[in-house]
Amino acid sequence: MSLILHDLQPLHWALAGVAIAGVTLALLLIGSRRLGLSTGFEDVCSLVLPAPYFRRAAVLSGRGWRLPLLAGLVLGGFLSAVLGGGWEPTWALGMFDRAIGLGPAGKLVWMFVGGLFIGFGTRLAGGCTSGHGIFGLANLEFPSLLSTISFMAAGIVTTQIVYRVLFPLVGAP
Amino acid sequence: MTLIYVALGTVFGFVLSRSGAADYDVIQGMFLFTELQLYGIIAVAVAVTAPGIWLIKRRGRTLAGRPIAIELKPLHRGNVVGGALFGVGWSIAGMCPGPILVNIGEGKVYALAALAGALVGAGVLGSLYPIFQRPFGLPPLKVGTGEG
Numbered sequence: 001m002s003l004i005l006h007d008l009q010p011l012h013w014a015l016a017g018v019a020i021a022g023v024t025l026a027l028l029l030i031g032s033r034r035l036g037l038s039t040g041f042e043d044v045c046s047l048v049l050p051a052p053y054f055r056r057a058a059v060l061s062g063r064g065w066r067l068p069l070l071a072g073l074v075l076g077g078f079l080s081a082v083l084g085g086g087w088e089p090t091w092a093l094g095m096f097d098r099a100i101g102l103g104p105a106g107k108l109v110w111m112f113v114g115g116l117f118i119g120f121g122t123r124l125a126g127g128c129t130s131g132h133g134i135f136g137l138a139n140l141e142f143p144s145l146l147s148t149i150s151f152m153a154a155g156i157v158t159t160q161i162v163y164r165v166l167f168p169l170v171g172a173p
Numbered sequence: 174m175t176l177i178y179v180a181l182g183t184v185f186g187f188v189l190s191r192s193g194a195a196d197y198d199v200i201q202g203m204f205l206f207t208e209l210q211l212y213g214i215i216a217v218a219v220a221v222t223a224p225g226i227w228l229i230k231r232r233g234r235t236l237a238g239r240p241i242a243i244e245l246k247p248l249h250r251g252n253v254v255g256g257a258l259f260g261v262g263w264s265i266a267g268m269c270p271g272p273i274l275v276n277i278g279e280g281k282v283y284a285l286a287a288l289a290g291a292l293v294g295a296g297v298l299g300s301l302y303p304i305f306q307r308p309f310g311l312p313p314l315k316v317g318t319g320e321g
Contacts, residue, residue: 001208003196005279010199013210016192017217023185024218025225030177032241037271039320041295053299058244058320068175072182073271077278079183080190089280094198096267108286110265115273115290117262122270122291123298124255124309126246126319129269132256133215136246138222143248143319147256154260159204162264 004094006085024134033065034139036131038122040070099167125151186275195275197267204264246319251309255318266290 002009010016027033043063046054053059081087091104102110122128125147127136133151136144163169193199193210202208226243233241246252263269266287268276273291276284298305302314311318 001193001198001202001210003191003193004198004281005190005196008191010193010196010210011188011191013192013213014217016188016194017214018221019188019192020185020214020218021221021225023181023188024222025229026181027178028226028229028235028241028243030236031174032235032239032243034243034320036320037269037274038295041270041291042299044292045296045299049296049300051300051302053302053314053317056315056317058315058317062320065174065178068178069182069185070274072179072184073186073189073274074278075179076183076186076188077190077195077275078280079278080187080275081279084191087280089282091282093267093281093283094196095201096197104282107283111283111286112290114262114264114266114268115287115292116294117258117290118266118268118270118273118287119262119291119294119296120298121255121258121260121262121294123295123318124251124305124311125259126249126252126255126317128259128271129215129263130271131319132246132252134218134222135226138219139226139243139245140223141246143246143252146248147252150253150256151260151263154257155264156204156206156260158261158264159201163201163205 004092005081008084020134024130024138027069031065034131035135036127037070037073038119038128038131040066041119042123043067043070095163095169099163099169121151185271186278189272189275190279195268195272195279200263200267244320247312247316249310249312249318251305251311251318254309
């Protein structure tokens with residue numbers, strides 16, 4: 001399967017896994033930081049929202065390293081596009097376009113709704129794929145095991161409903 | 174230090190972009206069991222990170238000599254309920270939090286809407302934290318649900 005981005009062939013999974021582990025361990029070894037990206041949403045919220053939750057030391061003290069990390073993620077995606085065939089704004093969405101086929105306005109609504117679940121869910125869970133799924137599991141934390149099982153199961157059920165029941169895609173992907 | 178974090182984020186973002194972890198089709202393929210790439214990535218990442226964390230903890234200090242302190246995530250009902258909600262969102266958007274930012278960097282316009290939704294979602298949870306505290310057995314506000 002090739003990527004939506006310029007039909008590139010994906011990196012080998014083992015190489016990608018080692019690289020992600022390398023970044024995770026570098027954060028710990030350099031800054032005593034535990035990897036966790038969804039807390040970055042709180043960091044951004046804390047820039048504009050006055051609620052006491054966003055004034056906690058845990059949030060304010062993390063902004064100094066997490067916001068630069070988040071900026072790096074955007075930059076990494078940008079460089080990947082530039083080096084992989086050029087950067088240009090795109091609405092391409094792979095099998096979504098083939099099976100569901102909403103236009104730009106529909107995609108924005110669809111993604112906004114998905115984002116609501118992601119933002120609220122990850123912060124209620126206390127972590128996401130990185131904080132629970134990678135760091136938490138690797139650090140043998142029980143809450144992370146529960147959360148990882150929960151989000152994987154929910155993702156499987158949702159996608160099965162969307163692509164096998166509601167919008168079945170014949171012969172693909 | 175700021176530049177180091179930007180650099181680490183850039184490497185992370187590039188790998189997420191090129192490995193399929195930020196690709197809508199690869200994510201759906203994972204949940205459909207037709208594309209096992211992501212399972213391999215997560216398994217290897219955890220398998221390599223686990224002994225690495227153990228070694229760094231044993232060393233006990235950062236490269237600059239500061240003590241290593243890892244704050245553990247608290248256990249509460251939100252772990253499971255929030256995880257399930259996040260799983261639904263991951264499936265709908267085909268992105269988890271990091272890849273939302275990676276997709277924006279790649280130029281995928283709709284990812285901006287996913288980011289907007291995620292910020293609103295996180296904003297609602299934080300702003301109404303006291304309301305969700307009891308039903309989900311969440312820790313005191315000072316502790317929060319868990320950073321990361």
